[in-house]
Every structure is written in C-alpha cells, then in structure tokens.
Amino acid sequence: MKNRIAILALVGVVVIIAGLLYWRTLIKPRKQVVNGILVEMDIPTLSKKADTILIGTVKSKLPSAKDNSKKRLSKVYTDVIVVPEKYLKNPQDSPELKVRLAGGKTDDAWVWVEDEASLERGEHVLLFLSKDAEARDVWTVTGLCQGKFNISGSKVKQQFSDEEIELNRLEQQIQKVQD
Amino acid sequence: MGVAIFLRKLKFKLIFVGVGIFLLLVSIPAVALAFSYSAIRWWSTTTYVRYDSSVPDSWQSSGALYNARRAWNNAGSKFRIYYSSSSENVVKAGYYGKTDWIAKASINYNLLGYINQAEIIFNRSYPWSTTGASDYYDVQNIATHEFGHWLQLNDLYSSTDYYKTMYGHAKTGETYKRTLHSDDIAGIKYIYGE
Numbered sequence: 001m002k003n004r005i006a007i008l009a010l011v012g013v014v015v016i017i018a019g020l021l022y023w024r025t026l027i028k029p030r031k032q033v034v035n036g037i038l039v040e041m042d043i044p045t046l047s048k049k050a051d052t053i054l055i056g057t058v059k060s061k062l063p064s065a066k067d068n069s070k071k072r073l074s075k076v077y078t079d080v081i082v083v084p085e086k087y088l089k090n091p092q093d094s095p096e097l098k099v100r101l102a103g104g105k106t107d108d109a110w111v112w113v114e115d116e117a118s119l120e121r122g123e124h125v126l127l128f129l130s131k132d133a134e135a136r137d138v139w140t141v142t143g144l145c146q147g148k149f150n151i152s153g154s155k156v157k158q159q160f161s162d163e164e165i166e167l168n169r170l171e172q173q174i175q176k177v178q179d
Numbered sequence: 180m181g182v183a184i185f186l187r188k189l190k191f192k193l194i195f196v197g198v199g200i201f202l203l204l205v206s207i208p209a210v211a212l213a214f215s216y217s218a219i220r221w222w223s224t225t226t227y228v229r230y231d232s233s234v235p236d237s238w239q240s241s242g243a244l245y246n247a248r249r250a251w252n253n254a255g256s257k258f259r260i261y262y263s264s265s266s267e268n269v270v271k272a273g274y275y276g277k278t279d280w281i282a283k284a285s286i287n288y289n290l291l292g293y294i295n296q297a298e299i300i301f302n303r304s305y306p307w308s309t310t311g312a313s314d315y316y317d318v319q320n321i322a323t324h325e326f327g328h329w330l331q332l333n334d335l336y337s338s339t340d341y342y343k344t345m346y347g348h349a350k351t352g353e354t355y356k357r358t359l360h361s362d363d364i365a366g367i368k369y370i371y372g373e
C-alpha cells in the first residue's frame with residue numbers, strides 16, 4: 001500500500017514537472033533575436049549623417065518598454081541616459097541625453113538585437129547620434145553598432161571591431177568632415 | 180519490497196540522466212571559430228517559408244529568393260529551407276525609413292533555444308535590384324545573408340570576415356554574399372550536421 005502511494009506520488013511529481021517545463025518552454029516566453037544587416041558607414045559617412053557627436057559617460061539605463069514603431073529593429077526598446085562632457089559636432093543644451101536602443105526585456109518579451117549599439121552604465125564612450133525618427137528629445141545611435149566607440153585612455157574601439165585607434169586621430173577625422 | 184528496490188534504482192537512474200543532461204548542456208561550445216553561432220536552432224532540419232504579398236513579384240520570378248535558399252540547401256549540411264504557402268515563417272517587405280538597416284531577420288524561440296517562427300523583412304526605403312545594379316542593394320545578396328540568420332548564424336564584423344556571407348554590413352552593387360564562403364559552410368554544418 002505504501003509503495004503504491006509512493007509510485008503515485010512519484011508519477012504526480014513527474015507530471016507536474018513535465019507540465020511546468022512544457023508551459024515554460026513552449027507557451028509562456030516570447031523570446032526573440034533580431035539580426036539586421038546594416039548600411040556600411042565609415043567615419044566620414046557617420047560624421048556627416050550624425051546630428052550630434054559627443055564624448056560622454058552612460059549614467060543609467062531605464063526599464064525597457066514597447067512601442068509599435070516599425071522603424072526600429074524591434075518593438076521592445078531600452079532608453080539610456082548619457083552625460084556629455086565634450087561635443088565634436090552640434091553641441092546640445094541639455095545636460096543629459098536620452099538614447100533609445102532597440103531590444104530589451106519586458107514582462108512578456110525578451111528581445112536581443114544583435115546589431116544595436118550596447119550601452120552599459122559607467123561606460124565611457126564616443127557616440128554618433130541621430131534624432132529619433134518619431135520621439136522628441138530622443139536620440140538613436142547613428143548606424144547602430146557602427147556609431148559607438150568605447151574609450152579607454154587615449155584609445156578608442158568600435159563595438160564589434162578588434163582594431164584600436166587613437167582617440168585624437170578619430171577626433172581629427174570627424175573634424176575634417178565638418179571643415 | 181520489489182517496488183522499493185525498483186524505486187531506489189529509478190532514483191539512481193534519474194540522477195544519472197540528470198547529470199548526463201547537465202554535462203551535455205555545459206559541453207555545448209559557446210564559441211565557434213570562423214563563424215558565429217547563437218546556440219539557437221530549429222528542432223527539425225527541414226523548415227518552410229512563404230513570401231508575403233508585400234514582396235515584389237520580380238524578386239520571386241527572377242529567382243533571387245530561390246537562389247538565396249538554394250545556396251544554404253546546397254551547402255552540404257542536412258538543413259533545408261523549402262517554400263510552402265501555408266508556412267508561418269514569412270519573408271516580407273515594407274517601407275521603414277532610412278534608419279540604417281536594410282533588412283532584418285526576427286527569430287522567435289523558446290527557452291530551450293528552439294525556433295518557433297522566423298521572419299525576414301526587407302526595408303524598401305532603400306533601393307533594391309535583382310541584377311546587382313551598382314546603386315541598388317542586391318536582393319539575392321541580402322537574402323542569402325538573411326537566410327544565414329534564419330539558421331541562426333550571427334553577423335561578423337571583423338575586417339578579416341569581409342568576404343563571408345555573414346559579414347554584417349552591405350553596400351550597394353555588392354553581390355559576393357550570394358556565394359557562401361567556406362566558413363559560412365562550416366557554420367551550417369556545425370549547427371545542423373552533414
């Protein structure tokens with residue numbers, strides 16, 4: 001009798017675990033990966049196209065949200081706040097800029113956008129920024145990942161690139177296009 | 180008595196299987212060599228795609244989309260993408276503005292990493308051609324790249340990856356992505372087997 005109960009309990013546990021797994025893996029999540037192919041942009045092209053270019057630090061990341069803009073690579077987006085310390089093109093008055101990145105995580109959706117710039121809190125960066133096509137006072141990274149450079153000391157490195165260049169040289173290249 | 184022994188044996192079996200599954204998951208290599216794989220894949224090696232009415236007829240009649248699928252179907256792996264008008268997976272085209280992306284693949288998948296549904300969208304705000312014309316993006320060139328995402332190869336951005344189909348940028352007039360590089364082929368074989 002005891003053994004019978006044990007078997008029933010075991011079967012019950014297995015059924016519950018299987019049910020949970022089925023629900024969690026097949027029904028609940030809306031996980032998505034988005035891979036774009038980008039218009040190739042070199043430094044002169046980025047410099048021309050960007051509405052502003054700055055050196056600054058990522059201050060914070062806001063909770064992800066959704067909108068239905070089809071112009072973005074994904075419906076889920078994440079805003080980050082960037083504090084500029086130096087402008088290389090078209091200085092802005094605001095002490096902080098809001099930069100909108102495609103992708104992020106909300107209650108019911110998790111979207112990873114491969115080609116988007118990644119901006120994490122505390123990062124020291126050089127950014128080419130464009131005015132967002134829809135939202136006011138919101139910026140996007142020009143050319144997506146192509147418009148973001150990490151700064152470490154006197155060197156910069158474009159996201160995904162393995163080639164380091166001198167920050168001075170990059171600044172000169174940007175300046176040259178505007179002259 | 181017999182049942183008790185059976186249960187004990189079952190317990191060991193479960194632990195054994197559990198440890199086995201754990202080791203299997205841990206041993207799946209995260210980093211590949213000359214291609215980049217997301218660890219997300221189709222459960223089956225046979226998948227289907229349909230073309231939405233937003234896709235220009237000439238992209239089909241010219242064979243641009245067919246040839247893009249065929250490049251991957253002929254790569255020597257088990258993976259196949261066939262046309263089926265009833266497929267949930269779809270190629271679309273639309274006008275999304277000059278927002279720096281010319282096409283994208285959106286892949287929905289579950290927690291185990293298996294793909295449920297896939298979509299490829301072409302941005303017609305940029306100019307397109309099926310002949311490799313110099314001021315236009317070539318449909319077959321970009322479609323071959325996007326079908327690479329369909330099987331979940333990732334973009335490559337290093338200058339040494341330039342002549343691979345999975346290189347993540349494109350120019351107008353470019354057609355070299357139509358032909359798979361040996362590393363693209365290594366990628367599909369790695370994911371779906373030969």
Ligand SMILES: [Zn+2]
Nearest residue numbers: 035036037334
């Ligand atoms: Zn891509």
